[in-house]
Structure formats: structure tokens, C-alpha cells
Amino acid sequence: MPENENLSRFAPSQPPSRTRDVIPVSELNHAIAGVLERSFPLAWVRGEISNFTRAASGHWYFSLKDARAQIRCVMFRGRNQHVDFAPREGEAVEVRAVVSMYEARGELQLGVEAxxxxxxxxxxxxFLRLKEKLAQAGLFDPARKRPIPSHPRTIGVITSLQAAAMRDVLTTLQRRAPHVNVIVYPVPVQGAGAADKIATMLDTASARDECDVLILCRGGGSIEDLWSFNEEVVAQAIARSRVPVVSGVGHETDFTIADFVADVRAPTPTGAAEMVSPDRAHLLQAARRAREALAQCMDRQLERRAQHLQWLSRQLRSPQAQVQERRAHVDNLARHL
Known part of the structure; x- marks a missing residue:
């Protein structure tokens, strides 16, 4: 049977009449998927992993790319549980896959089996070369890391004004520490020249010296999206900053060079905001506990003082009784004399 036989009725030799059946989209996609699976046998494909996601179902979704193209891939849980390593963004792999179509959306994809x-x-x-270079230069040394102030008066946020991360950070700071001043240093966080602009803004915030701590943050993304934070110019700017820097770049599983150089690495931008801001509710609760403890201490002190005063009052005799006692003693001495 020819490979395109399933589609033969969709391409008639004569112009279709108005009475000819209309083809449903689902049927068309199903036929195309069948042609693809028969036309492209199971084969090994090489590329670089990008936009890797582990779904709650256990399935893996990612893109495989090279210098000129990319294609979506899916590897179901029953297959990926046999992979003996954890795939990472930017890692080159070879996959044994079949070309297929996700019929519900009409999207071409590779169904990965190995x-x-x-x-x-x-x-x-x-990334690994720069990491090794900066580690040898001592930029990752824990001894040079500075502690984050527990009660900052002003917090600086270095990120893009359009980033969702900025809204998350500002919302968290407003909820936890509305009494703390916040200064936003706007800067692009991806794209051409972003790394140089981030480094310049770090230097500016350090020179102005108006914050007690700086948050350098952006949301999650692929290794390409986060690459500005893997540039040496940003790492050097973090290292020479006079203000402690907290890095909150990407998701919890994302690691950048900025994370290793920063004084503290937070798993997310929201985590960075929580890390640098004292919780107002906890502070008020601690103040109430301290006030109650002070009141109890004062009550105990007053009670002890009252008891001591009462004891002293019992020991105190009137001057008249003391004069009579002295007079009797004098009379006794006179008789003996």
C-alpha cells in the first residue's frame, strides 16, 4: 500500500463538489500522524537540550536543537525511568525517537524512546570553563562571603521592570516588611548586551551605597535565557560590590555563575525577598512576647521589694521605745555602780 494512501481521498483528481464530505481536523491530523510515523523510521537524532521540563506526571518535555533548527520532544515516564543520568539544559544528547504529531494541537514532535x-x-x-576559572580565582571562596543584615533599612532590587520576578519580589517585601524602603534598579536581564548592563547597574548600586543589601533576580527560563548571569563581567561586578548581594535567578533547579559568586544564593526571586526581609508579623509577635516578659519581670521585682519593705517595717521600733530601753539600761548600770 502506498504511504500516502490514507491521504488519497483528501486529494481527489477532480475538483471537489459542494456535496463532497468535509474532512474533520481531528481526522486530518490522525492521517498525517500515520504518514509521518511510517515515513520516518525509528532513528537516532543528536542535538542540545533546551527548555527541559519534568511534568508532575513524570513525563519529560524538552526541545532538541542545533545551530540551525530545533524540534519539540516528549519522553514518557515509562521510557525515561531507564535513562541513567539526569538531563540538563545545554547538554548534548542522542535520542532514539520516532517522528510523530501531537494530534490535539497539530504539532510536530519526536517521541523519544531512549x-x-x-x-x-x-x-x-x-559554563564549566568559567566556573573553574572563577573558582581558582577565589570568587567562590566562602571566606569572602558577607552575612546578610537581619534588619535592613533599605533593600535594592536589580531586575527588569517588565519581569514577573520584580512583581513577586515587591509583593513579598510589601507583605513581610512594609516598613523597609525598596529601591529598584531597572536593567534588561536577557538579550544582547544584557550582561554588561547588569554589571554596570551593580557597580552603580554599589557606588551609591544607599542600600543595606541587593537582590539580583529574574524568573526561570532556558539556559539561553539565563545566560547573562553566566557571564564573567557580571560575576566580577558581584564580587567587587561593597553591598552584600543575594542572587535569586531562575527556578530552584537553575544554577548560574552569579549564584556561586553572590554572598547568598536564593532558590527563587521570591525566596530572595523572603531571605532579606524580616517578617513584620514575627517582629510584632516577638515585641509582644518581650513586653509581656518585661511586665512579668517588673511584677516579680515589685513583689520582692514589697516583701523586703514589709520585713524592714517589722524590724523598725519607735524612738520612744528605744529611749525607754536605753533609760532602763542606764538605771541598771547605776545600781551596779
Whole structure:
């Protein structure tokens, strides 16, 4: 049977008449999916992982790309549980897959049945080289890390004004510490030249010296989206900052060079805001407990003082009784004399 036989009735030799059946989209997509699966046999495909996601169901969703193209991939839980390594953004892999279509959305994808390492992707290799270089230079040394102030008066936020991360950070700071001043230093967090602009803004915030701590943050994304925070110029700017820097870049599983150089690494932008801001509710509760403890201490002191005063009052005799006692003693001495 020819491979396109399923589609033969969709391409008649004569112009369709008005009475010919209309093809449902679902039927068309199903036929296309069948043609794709028969036309492209199971094969090994090499590329670099991007936009990797682990779904709650256990399935893996990611894109496989090279310098000129990319394609969506899915690897179901029953298959990926046999992979003997944890795939990472930017890592080059080889996948054994079949070309298919996700019929519900009409999207072309690879159904991955097996995966193996194919070496490290270019971006990840650059990340490892810079990480090793900066580690040898001492930028990751815990001894140079500064503590975060427990009660900052002013907090600086370095991020994009359009980033959802900024809204999360400001909302968290307003909820936890409305009494703390916040200064936003706007800067692009991805794209051409973003790393240089981030470094310049870090230097500006450090020179102005108007904050007690700085939050450097942006939301999650692929390794390409976060790459500005893997540039050496940003790492050096963090290291020379006179103000402690908290890095809150990406999701909890994302690690950048900025995370290793910063004084503290937070798992998310919201986590960074929680880390640097004292919780107002906890502070008020602690103040109430301290006030109650002070009142109890004062009550105990007053009670002890009252008891001591009462004892002293019992020991006190009137002057007349003392004069009579002295007079009797004098009379006794006179008789003996």
C-alpha cells in the first residue's frame, strides 16, 4: 500500500463538489500522524537540550536543537525511568525517537524512546570553563562571603521592570516588611548586551551605597535565557560590590555563575525577598512576647521589694521605745555602780 494512501481521498483528481464530505481536523491530523510515523523510521537524532521540563506526571518535555533548527520532544515516564543520568539544559544528547504529531494541537514532535549522552553542549562547556576559572580565582571562596543584615533599612532590587520576578519580589517585601524602603534598579536581564548592563547597574548600586543589601533576580527560563548571569563581567561586578548581594535567578533547579559568586544564593526571586526581609508579623509577635516578659519581670521585682519593705517595717521600733530601753539600761548600770 502506498504511504500516502490514507491521504488519497483528501486529494481527489477532480475538483471537489459542494456535496463532497468535509474532512474533520481531528481526522486530518490522525492521517498525517500515520504518514509521518511510517515515513520516518525509528532513528537516532543528536542535538542540545533546551527548555527541559519534568511534568508532575513524570513525563519529560524538552526541545532538541542545533545551530540551525530545533524540534519539540516528549519522553514518557515509562521510557525515561531507564535513562541513567539526569538531563540538563545545554547538554548534548542522542535520542532514539520516532517522528510523530501531537494530534490535539497539530504539532510536530519526536517521541523519544531512549536517550544517551553525546558530550556537553557548547553553552554548558563554556559554563564549566568559567566556573573553574572563577573558582581558582577565589570568587567562590566562602571566606569572602558577607552575612546578610537581619534588619535592613533599605533593600535594592536589580531586575527588569517588565519581569514577573520584580512583581513577586515587591509583593513579598510589601507583605513581610512594609516598613523597609525598596529601591529598584531597572536593567534588561536577557538579550544582547544584557550582561554588561547588569554589571554596570551593580557597580552603580554599589557606588551609591544607599542600600543595606541587593537582590539580583529574574524568573526561570532556558539556559539561553539565563545566560547573562553566566557571564564573567557580571560575576566580577558581584564580587567587587561593597553591598552584600543575594542572587535569586531562575527556578530552584537553575544554577548560574552569579549564584556561586553572590554572598547568598536564593532558590527563587521570591525566596530572595523572603531571605532579606524580616517578617513584620514575627517582629510584632516577638515585641509582644518581650513586653509581656518585661511586665512579668517588673511584677516579680515589685513583689520582692514589697516583701523586703514589709520585713524592714517589722524590724523598725519607735524612738520612744528605744529611749525607754536605753533609760532602763542606764538605771541598771547605776545600781551596779
Amino acid at each position: 536517550m544517551r549522552r553525546a558530550g556537553l553542549g557548547n553553552l554548558y562547556e563554556a
